[in-house]
């Protein structure tokens with residue numbers, strides 16, 4: 384498909400796809416009775432409006448963040464700047480929690496959560 388970004392994992396069957404989507408990354412969260420929850424993160428670029436019409440301007444890719452609990456999920460869409468702010472907040476909190484518990488500081492490697500579902 385012409386114009387498909389490198390990160391898109393969809394095999395588009397039409398010349399006018401609805402979206403480009405990156406492969407989802409799932410991060411388990413929760414403890415004890417709250418276990419079994421997970422965050423699902425991926426990059427998405429919707430090419431048409433909900434009505435099916437084409438966007439007036441070039442659609443911007445964003446980061447889709449879903450919290451799955453008991454088969455239900457809530458969805459949060461973030462700009463890349465908002466997603467970076469969230470990552471920064473998470474890293475600061477991780478460093479604070481690790482230093483408080485004496486655990487090694489977080490290694491800032493982007494490959495840490497490379498698991499994905501197919």
Ligand SMILES: [Zn+2]
Pocket residue numbers: 384387388391392393395400402403404
């Ligand atoms: Zn695509």
